[in-house]
Amino acid sequence: MFCPECFAEYKPGFSECSDCKVSLIDRSPTPEEIADFQARMAGPIVEYREMVEITWTYNPMDIAILKSILDAEDIHYHLHGEQFSYARPWVQPTRLMVSADQADEVRELIKDLNLSIVAHVYNPEEEEEEGKT
Numbered sequence: 001m002f003c004p005e006c007f008a009e010y011k012p013g014f015s016e017c018s019d020c021k022v023s024l025i026d027r028s029p030t031p032e033e034i035a036d037f038q039a040r041m042a043g044p045i046v047e048y049r050e051m052v053e054i055t056w057t058y059n060p061m062d063i064a065i066l067k068s069i070l071d072a073e074d075i076h077y078h079l080h081g082e083q084f085s086y087a088r089p090w091v092q093p094t095r096l097m098v099s100a101d102q103a104d105e106v107r108e109l110i111k112d113l114n115l116s117i118v119a120h121v122y123n124p125e126e127e128e129e130e131g132k133t
């Protein structure tokens with residue numbers, strides 16, 4: 001005996017699931033039914049959310065600060081290019097991506113944050129001109 005909703009097992013003699021109020025099925029669930037139930041409970045493996053870019057930085061210290069703030073606020077975020085930046089800092093910025101529905105909240109959170117000046121003044125063209133003089 002099992003409940004087709006929550007897959008609880010019942011001893012013979014019961015006819016209705018006490019939790020789901022549905023009629024029990026008088027046999028054992030098939031492996032297919034169990035797999036289907038488990039998939040339903042687990043939900044989609046990858047949760048899709050639209051991600052938007054909030055800011056970017058060349059400085060691993062900034063990333064550490066951002067992480068601590070976002071973790072504390074329970075923000076779902078992704079640091080694009082993070083591994084690359086740790087291996088070769090200053091070459092490619094790490095971009096802070098957050099889900100679109102939390103973007104405004106995150107912008108507010110980091111608004112007053114004094115992120116690395118290097119991140120925002122770095123300009124490869126300017127550097128080139130300095131090299132010429």
Ligand SMILES: [Zn+2]
Pocket residue numbers: 003004005006007008017018019020021
């Ligand atoms: Zn049930």
